[in-house]
Amino acid sequence: MTETKTKKQANTLLQSALQSQAHQDSLGAAQDYRHVLELDPKNKQAWYGLGLIEQQNGRTADARAAYEKALETDPKFMSALYSEAFLLRSSDPDRAIELLKRAVAADPKSTTIQLQLGNLLAGQHRKGEAEDVFRHAVAVDHRILPQVPEEFRVSVSR
Known part of the structure; x- marks a missing residue:
């Protein structure tokens, strides 16, 4: 897959994740965020969104790890x-x-x-x-x- 196509697919998935999260579908959002990260492992927005979901679900260690990944990309x-x-x-x-x-x-x-x-x-x-x-x-x-x-x-x- 070309880099442009991969980036476009990651952006589409990111928008889907944000929509799912806005509609209280954290399971769907987390799934989309993980797909974004498969395509773009340094996507700070996906790491951040995943961190929020983990934090909301009481998984603080996972939330912290996701926030740290976002900060590795953009301190x-x-x-x-x-x-x-x-x-x-x-x-x-x-x-x-x-x-x-x-x-x-x-x-x-x-x-x-x-x-x-x-x-x-x-x-x-x-x-x-x-x-x-x-x-x-x-x-x-x-x-x-x-x-x-x-x-x-x-x-x-x-």
């Missing part, structure tokens, strides 16, 4: 960075912090990710780092100040 893939960090926030907070820091570095204007990072740092008793992250987030968009934990609001609003 700045925001969706995979965020989803894996969310998955690990309780079980491996240090890894979750590392992933969120990478996400912030990839998109320094994303206040949502900065708030998540700041909250995780605060929860790990890393108050100085949390304050710095909250300060940066508020500098990007002052309207998020009410979302910053109360103990940090005064110091980050200066």
Whole structure:
């Protein structure tokens, strides 16, 4: 099969997987994602979609492996960075912090990710780092100040 034809087939399967997932058919979506990966083993969208399905089904180790495969293909893939960090926030907070820091570095204007990072740092008793992250987030968009934990609001609003 030619490379162009393979790529086209992979894209068609990817669209089918996304449609199946949108219609709550995770079994069909997972099957299509796996077919995409047979054709294109470095397809970050397919790895990410598979990760979401595994996470929804409580298979966290498989979800994490799929997110890692997506990140091997694109280390700045925001969706995979965020989803894996969310998955690990309780079980491996240090890894979750590392992933969120990478996400912030990839998109320094994303206040949502900065708030998540700041909250995780605060929860790990890393108050100085949390304050710095909250300060940066508020500098990007002052309207998020009410979302910053109360103990940090005064110091980050200066």
